[in-house]
Amino acid sequence: MRNVVVLYDSVTGNTAKIAESIVNGLKRGGNVNVILKKVDEKFSLRILNDADLIVLGSPARYANVTPGMHTLITAILEAIELGIINLKGKLFAFFGSYGWDGGIALEKVFNKYAKLMGLKVLLPGFLITETPSENDLKLAEEFGLKLASLLK
Numbered sequence: 001m002r003n004v005v006v007l008y009d010s011v012t013g014n015t016a017k018i019a020e021s022i023v024n025g026l027k028r029g030g031n032v033n034v035i036l037k038k039v040d041e042k043f044s045l046r047i048l049n050d051a052d053l054i055v056l057g058s059p060a061r062y063a064n065v066t067p068g069m070h071t072l073i074t075a076i077l078e079a080i081e082l083g084i085i086n087l088k089g090k091l092f093a094f095f096g097s098y099g100w101d102g103g104i105a106l107e108k109v110f111n112k113y114a115k116l117m118g119l120k121v122l123l124p125g126f127l128i129t130e131t132p133s134e135n136d137l138k139l140a141e142e143f144g145l146k147l148a149s150l151l152k
């Protein structure tokens with residue numbers, strides 16, 4: 001069994017919908033335990049220690065991730081520095097929704113933090129514009145399925 005932790009933020013619900021579809025795809029892949037949390041939920045960062053794959057999702061917000069996702073990433077980096085968690089070599093993927101920048105900001109920010117956290121990016125991010133269409137959700141599920149297959 002492989003462990004996947006999906007952590008996301010969403011202000012108006014677009015990224016939340018993608019998160020659910022990715023999780024459906026991961027579960028369809030079989031042999032995968034998935035933990036899904038929104039950034040304002042209560043959970044221990046230690047769940048990341050047991051993860052084979054960490055997936056982060058956020059909407060674009062002023063050419064960055066949301067303040068909530070930024071706070072979480074900062075806390076993760078500090079926990080790594082303090083030796084509370086160790087993520088070196090674990091796999092990473094990301095997703096999100098943007099309005100107008102083509103997803104460039106999310107791509108830059110998530111790739112930067114993956115490097116700082118010592119994570120290995122498994123696939124290019126799954127990024128969509130604004131509210132996901134039925135087709136976007138189908139593609140998000142396929143993205144989850146692909147991630148699960150790459151964990152085998």
Ligand SMILES: Cc1cc2nc3c(=O)[nH]c(=O)nc-3n(C[C@H](O)[C@H](O)[C@H](O)COP(=O)(O)O)c2cc1C
Nearest residue numbers: 010011012013014015059060062063099100101130
């Ligand atoms: C205050 C604010 C700032 C935003 N900044 C950006 C941005 O820098 N680049 C971009 O492409 N979209 C930006 N957007 C658009 C959101 O990323 C987009 O609407 C997204 O679908 C929201 O996702 P959510 O429903 O998961 O919150 C911004 C939206 C708001 C409200």
